[in-house]
Amino acid sequence: xxxxxxxxxxxxxxxxxxxxxxxxxxxxxxxxxxxxxxxxxxxxxxxxxxxxxxxxxxxxxxxxxxxxxxxxxxxxxxxxxxxxxxxxxxxxxxxxxxxxxxxxxxxxxxxxxxxxxxxxxxxxxxxxxxxxxxxxxxxxxxxxxxxxxxxxxxxxxxxxxxxxxxxxxxxxxxxxxxxxxxxxxxxxxxxxxxxxxxxxxxxxxxxxxxxxxxxxxxxxxxxxxxxxxxxxxxxxxxxxxxxxxxxxxxxxxxxxxxxxxxxxxxxxxxxxxxxxxxxxxxxxxxxxxxxxxxxxxxxxxxxxxxxxxxxxxxxxxxxx
Amino acid sequence: xxxxxxxxxxxxxxxxxxxxxxxxxxxxxxxxxxxxxxxxxxxxxxxxxxxxxxxxxxxxxxxxxxxxxxxxxxxxxxxxxxxxxxxxxxxxxxxxxxxxxxxxxxxxxxxxxxxxxxxxxxxxxxxxxxxxxxxxxxxxxxxxxxxxxxxxxxxxxxxxxxxxxxxxxxxxxxxxxxxxxxxxxxxxxxxxxxxxxxxxxxxxxxxxxxxxxxxxxxxxxxxxxxxxxxxxxxxxxxxxxxxxxxxxxxxxxxxxxxxxxxxxxxxxxxxxxxxxxxxxxxxxxxxxxxxxxxxxxxxxxxxxxxxxxxxxxxxxxxxx
Numbered sequence: 001x002x003x004x005x006x007x008x009x010x011x012x013x014x015x016x017x018x019x020x021x022x023x024x025x026x027x028x029x030x031x032x033x034x035x036x037x038x039x040x041x042x043x044x045x046x047x048x049x050x051x052x053x054x055x056x057x058x059x060x061x062x063x064x065x066x067x068x069x070x071x072x073x074x075x076x077x078x079x080x081x082x083x084x085x086x087x088x089x090x091x092x093x094x095x096x097x098x099x100x101x102x103x104x105x106x107x108x109x110x111x112x113x114x115x116x117x118x119x120x121x122x123x124x125x126x127x128x129x130x131x132x133x134x135x136x137x138x139x140x141x142x143x144x145x146x147x148x149x150x151x152x153x154x155x156x157x158x159x160x161x162x163x164x165x166x167x168x169x170x171x172x173x174x175x176x177x178x179x180x181x182x183x184x185x186x187x188x189x190x191x192x193x194x195x196x197x198x199x200x201x202x203x204x205x206x207x208x209x210x211x212x213x214x215x216x217x218x219x220x221x222x223x224x225x226x227x228x229x230x231x232x233x234x235x236x237x238x239x240x241x242x243x244x245x246x247x248x249x250x251x252x253x254x255x256x257x258x259x260x261x262x263x264x265x266x267x268x269x270x271x272x273x274x275x276x277x278x279x280x281x282x283x284x285x286x287x288x289x290x291x292x293x294x295x296x297x298x299x300x301x302x303x304x305x306x307x308x309x310x311x312x313x314x315x316x317x318x319x320x
Numbered sequence: 321x322x323x324x325x326x327x328x329x330x331x332x333x334x335x336x337x338x339x340x341x342x343x344x345x346x347x348x349x350x351x352x353x354x355x356x357x358x359x360x361x362x363x364x365x366x367x368x369x370x371x372x373x374x375x376x377x378x379x380x381x382x383x384x385x386x387x388x389x390x391x392x393x394x395x396x397x398x399x400x401x402x403x404x405x406x407x408x409x410x411x412x413x414x415x416x417x418x419x420x421x422x423x424x425x426x427x428x429x430x431x432x433x434x435x436x437x438x439x440x441x442x443x444x445x446x447x448x449x450x451x452x453x454x455x456x457x458x459x460x461x462x463x464x465x466x467x468x469x470x471x472x473x474x475x476x477x478x479x480x481x482x483x484x485x486x487x488x489x490x491x492x493x494x495x496x497x498x499x500x501x502x503x504x505x506x507x508x509x510x511x512x513x514x515x516x517x518x519x520x521x522x523x524x525x526x527x528x529x530x531x532x533x534x535x536x537x538x539x540x541x542x543x544x545x546x547x548x549x550x551x552x553x554x555x556x557x558x559x560x561x562x563x564x565x566x567x568x569x570x571x572x573x574x575x576x577x578x579x580x581x582x583x584x585x586x587x588x589x590x591x592x593x594x595x596x597x598x599x600x601x602x603x604x605x606x607x608x609x610x611x612x613x614x615x616x617x618x619x620x621x622x623x624x625x626x627x628x629x630x631x632x633x634x635x636x637x638x639x640x
Contacts, residue, residue, distance in 0.1 A: 155450065156578075159573070161573045162574060250485060256473070256475045256476065292476060
């Protein structure tokens with residue numbers, strides 16, 4: 001048997017797994033990133049974890065074919081270099097070569113969102129579709145496009161950052177230093193912040209009964225309050241869904257996907273978010289596009305990252 | 321020597337040319353489409369014209385390798401079928417098979433805008449770039465994306481129709497039956513119509529001195545008046561450029577092109593249109609995208625269609 005390792009490197013945690021060739025996870029482990037210890041110590045922890053997992057699963061060393069890593073920020077997959085990962089404090093790090101040195105295995109790296117969406121395209125909600133556009137609604141908003149199994153990266157590997165198109169000139173400050181970017185609204189953070197801000201500005205909400213301090217409100221609480229009949233929470237999700245619909249009205253004619261896969265914590269709002277999104281999108285799209293693509297929630301949950309990383313690495317290795 | 325035929329089928333005229341393998345036009349001819357005579361008569365005219373051109377150029381029949389056709393509307397290039405071309409009154413026409421029957425040569429067809437942009441990517445303003453996003457500003461607005469020599473078509477071959485995203489709910493009626501679509505503003509037609517409408521609504525313009533009837537104003541007149549110092553014309557081109565910039569602010573992060581090629585009659589306004597477009601785009605784009613792609617006018621003029629059709633057909637034939 002042949003196996004692949006998938007690694008999802010986050011700012012807070014790293015998840016490692018060993019998978020078979022069709023994406024089943026045999027063993028996996030999550031551990032804190034502790035980015036302050038530096039890249040070499042982190043990569044040594046990853047190599048050690050892989051070795052332990054392999055022994056736990058009783059897999060011979062030569063049956064591990066390849067290692068795939070999803071890394072946040074800007075990645076050059078061709079050179080195997082992490083160009084810039086702010087949360088990890090990585091700059092121009094030749095991750096693939098370093099980890100290959102530690103493990104003796106071929107290592108392929110790409111941006112974490114791309115490999116998450118690749119996982120959904122290959123083994124999740126996008127399976128069986130040719131043109132998979134995927135979005136993750138998490139702390140921020142990011143996107144990736146997988147066309148017949150090939151990840152679109154564009155010039156300088158920069159395709160996908162639609163979260164930073166300004167949509168509200170009088171909106172919230174964005175992490176990028178500007179104002180009112182799409183992800184200040186369409187993100188888990190943005191959903192919670194809209195609810196908090198409107199309560200602070202004097203609107204009433206069930207959330208005030210649940211939380212003594214509005215700062216404790218999370219996006220999942222907004223969904224919960226909406227389901228309990230809270231008008232403010234319903235309106236926040238409605239506005240958020242419509243804003244995403246307006247963004248997708250540009251993406252659909254540009255790419256013509258046959259499925260849009262929506263993942264990340266913010267997507268757990270499900271139809272509360274998707275219904276207004278679809279309504280707005282149907283209002284804006286040319287007749288020829290309407291109802292000619294599916295809209296689906298991501299299916300692989302938190303493990304889409306390691307599944308995508310492992311399956312993509314297997315594909316790269318086959319082509320190499 | 322090997323040669324290719326490029327054919328650009330329009331609602332009004334058809335242009336045929338014989339080209340060498342690097343896209344030089346040896347001979348070409350344009351003739352009226354006369355769509356009322358039906359598809360078979362039109363294809364017979366094309367076959368006859370190709371034969372005449374070949375004789376004029378003194379090329380032996382067996383040195384014509386392949387024929388490429390650009391057709392307006394929705395095209396299935398894999399099946400070689402024109403799915404729908406409203407101006408030609410074509411529906412589900414197996415154009416490639418029919419023309420192959422008449423000529424004995426392999427025939428490849430695609431949407432005319434895609435092959436126009438393919439021509440620019442292969443032999444025009446996009447030459448040397450990997451991710452070419454092209455727009456044609458003509459009667460309408462359409463776009464195509466050519467990635468490392470491959471045309472992106474998307475699901476149902478529908479990618480590229482960004483002209484029909486509504487941007488102004490109180491704007492002009494659009495040919496698609498809706499209101500305020502992008503192409504009601506960003507098109508040669510839209511530029512002329514904005515000027516005409518504002519004059520009819522009481523604004524003053526140099527164009528009133530030039531034209532007794534505002535209906536005679538064309539987009540090129542608006543450029544001309546702008547260069548002659550007309551404030552209204554300047555503002556029309558400025559608003560049009562900014563609207564295009566706002567559209568491109570979604571396209572750039574979605575695709576990450578390294579060049580945007582702008583062609584069609586409306587693009588002849590040049591910097592009068594491109595300057596406000598770039599300004600708006602730079603305001604909206606994330607720092608990482610700014611100044612990392614070129615913006616260029618199309619270079620092949622009216623012949624991009626036949627050049628693109630011929631070069632693309634050669635590429636298809638090589639891969640077949």
